[in-house]
Amino acid sequence: MDKPSGLLSVPGRGEDKQDCAASRVQARFPEALVVHRLDMATSGLLVFARSPEMQRLLSDAFATRRVEKRYVAVLGGLVEADEQAIDLPLVTDWPNRPRQMVCHQRGKPSQTLLRVLKRDTARQQTRVELLPLTGRSHQLRVHCLAIGHPILGDALYAPPALQQAAPRLLLHACEVGLPALGEVPALQLQSPPPF
Template identity: 35%
Template sequence: MDLLSRLLHRDGLMLVIDKPAGVPVHRGPKGGPSLEDAFDQLRFGLPRAPALAHRLDKDTSGCLVLGRHRKALDRLGKLFKTGRVGKTYWAVVEGAPEGDAGEIDLALGRLDAARGWWMRPDPLGLPSRTGWRVLGRSADGARAFVEFTPHTGRTHQIRVHAQAMGWPILGDPVYGHGRREGAPPLHLHARAITIPMQDSKPPVSVTAPAPEHMREALAACGWRAAADALRELPNASEALKLVD
């Protein structure tokens, strides 16, 4: 796997890569290939390969942060744990959210021990909050393009919250209709991340382009590739007025 071509950000402390969908970030109990297998490509002269600062689900694409050494990993771990890392996700959902924006405040707990990481709404579970806003809708109203902003970091938080609202993420094999034969892959993308890595410097902000497998469904909900390309450029806010 070529990770060099997927590098979005590099500095002395961390890297951000554009994780491809369908690849686990690390080896599971059954083994098999994972993203970590290719981390040696990203050493850039350091004696050790970078390591994961957090994780994304196997079928989720987008911004994935790696720490380049132990001190950086310790700093990143604290930032993620204390909720100081800003995260933005894009998704295509099945259904029609009422209104254009809101916040989901719904505690989550384990479904049961046998299901591993599967989660469910649970009033006795851990507090979980996710902001959302609709960025576009399909002409028939059957799908919507939604931006999610998780304020807590629970396992599968966005996926469970979307299901609980009545609009599961397109292609979700666990919480949606993705187990059907011929179903599309999960349409969930870690669009952007903001990391206040050093208090004396501005936060590092990184954006990952819309993945190929989501572009058709996004376009059907009003997304335009030209506008998206402008958003990936620095200081693009003025240029966006010409296309949005």
């Protein structure tokens, strides 16, 4: 599924949070099962399985990092290095949930590769490609913040000026590469960013 920004991946608590990617996919394919999630504010590719066996295989592929994921984001400021590896441990910021934070004492290992696609000096923005090597909650958002370049439109992590610089979080899951699983061949899924 190509999930729009603002839609939950799975149902939330409360009657008003039942519309989600999972319920929309299951309306068409009742057997569909959730494999992974995207933040509500993030748009892009979301993978579902159509059998418990495939859900197990796909979930294992995600857990063992055999799934390639590529995101595009627009960051505030001009990122200096053309490429960089961000290796910062993340943990839930309990007093400010659902926010996450970098914590070298209690955080879980989290790695992201960042590649600059384009620098816009007039707007002081950088379009980047993000390749998460791990899959922590809010990982890309917190890693970009930690290097001093929050994602535009990020209501949780960006300062007010950068929150208001875009009508939504400018983060899109644009590519998912699934390995061969059983008799199912490898598959490369793509979705161009809508920004």
